[in-house]
Amino acid sequence: MPNFKVKKIKKLILPFRKDEVELEWMAENDNVILIYTKVNEESFFLQVKKEKDSFIIKGDKHTKPSKIAYLQKSLQVFRDYFCHNEDIISEAFAFKHNALIEKTSLIAYDFDQLLAQIKGKIYIEIGFGSGRHLLYQAKNNPDVLVIGIEIYNPAITQVAKLAKKQNINNILLIQSDARLLLSVLKPNSVEKIFLHFPVPWDKKPHRRVIARNFCEECARVLGKNGRFELRTDSCEYFDFTLKQFLCFNSPKFTLKKNENLEISSKYEDRWKKQNKDIFDLWVWNLDNVCDGLNLDDFDFSDITFNANDLILLEKNFKNLTLKGDDYFLHFENLYQVKEGLIFKIAFGAFNKPEHCYIGVSKNIEFLFKKPFKIKENLKAIEKLKKVLKFHFDVIVFS
Structure with missing residues (x-):
């Protein structure tokens, strides 16, 4: 996370604006000052953490902007106008002036934006990595919107660049936890969900994406005709996933071993060189489990304070x-x-x-x-x- 450390800061007089950066107001407690910051219509907190003889200024990790350049630019403005150069102890950020580029339509920066763009047939790939399989599916299914979910932002940026270079426009990438995305999609709205070579977590199975509630969300968004596809080099993960889906009333399966696909990920290439087995599990005909909860909007209108x-x-x-x-x-x-x-x-x-x-x-x-x-x-x-x-x-x- 970009940051810098300084011995002391000047008095914070807000609001303050410089170029694209707006420092609007602040909130504080004994240890931290939060500065409400806007860059190009995105808002987030800068965090000023008080230490014994210094301050650390960085971005708040739970409100970070879609582009790291927005945070870097904000830190630069704060440093230049609220700190003296001689008081700077250390810096861990580098802002390039050409970094504040327009957002690409291939990346969704929040779920509202993603949901607004969903139309027609949908495929989802969870943890797309280098994007080989995701781009292959998009290129060969031009009438399908292929949604890619990844937790690592550099992978999202790189795959978006590759898609633009190949003139592929039917993808939408988002940085998120797959379980959250599935939970907000409409029932029967997805045709395929791909999970290729997930981290198996053999020694920490509780950290796996696959779990009972994940399988229930897959069933809800896929419908009976939709299909979940796992590809893994871990026999233990394969067995674990199969057992989770066997809890449904009448699931149908296709099981394969060492099937050669037209497209291969870099991980698969690595495993094949090591002569490891590759397992495929396809699942469909899942009965939807729904508790009938009415998901109304969050409403605080009945509470007021003096x-x-x-x-x-x-x-x-x-x-x-x-x-x-x-x-x-x-x-x-x-x-x-x-x-x-x-x-x-x-x-x-x-x-x-x-x-x-x-x-x-x-x-x-x-x-x-x-x-x-x-x-x-x-x-x-x-x-x-x-x-x-x-x-x-x-x-x-x-």
Whole structure:
């Protein structure tokens, strides 16, 4: 993460604007100052962390912008206008002035943008890496939108460049956890889901993408005619995945070993050179499991606060975690702003948590984007509303 360290900073007088960077307002507690920053209509927090004899300035990891250049430019502006050169201790960022380029339509920078672009047939590839298989599917299925999910941003940028070079336009890439994406897609909206050579995590199976709830989400978005395809060099992962899908009522399978495909990933090339076996598992005809939960929008309209309420919230704040059967709510930090408070919380499902900043003044609002409308998030936010209504009173924890 780009950052720099400085002995001291000048007095922060906000709002401040220089070129594309706007430093609008700040929130703080005893250890950290958060600076609400905008670059080219994207908003995020710069974080000024106080240490004994210095400050570390970096981006907040849970609100980071889509392009690292936006963060680098913001750090440069903060350094140049709120620090003295002689006070700089160290730097770990380098901004290039040609880096603030236009966004490409091949990359979705949030789920709202992705969902707005979904039309017609959909394939999904989870963890596309170098993009060989994803680009092959897109090139050979021009009437299909191939959505690629990857957690590593450099891979997304590189594959987008390759697609543009090859004039492939029917792909959409997003940096996310695949489990979150599946949870917000409509039922029966996907034709194929590819998971090729995932990290097997043989010694830590709880970290695998494959799990019972993941399989249920696959069933929901695929429908009976949709197909899940696993390709792996791990026999243990193959067996594990097969057992998860055998929990459905009448699944159908195709099992293959050492099948040669027209396209091969760099990992597959490596495994073949080592004479390792390659396993394929295709799954379809999955019955959809639905609990009928109504996923309404998050709504705080029934809660209002006055000055005394804010005083009580600040006084009673606790760093604590509340747990339900299938969700949790963790209060991480509290920050003061000019006319209210900001809570940083983690919440949702245990295996796919979200992190958000909540602004509390007269009303409550999400500062950046709303959480995904999945049942675990809704339950956690309902608990949040109760905690805030009762000002962290102990009766809400029973």
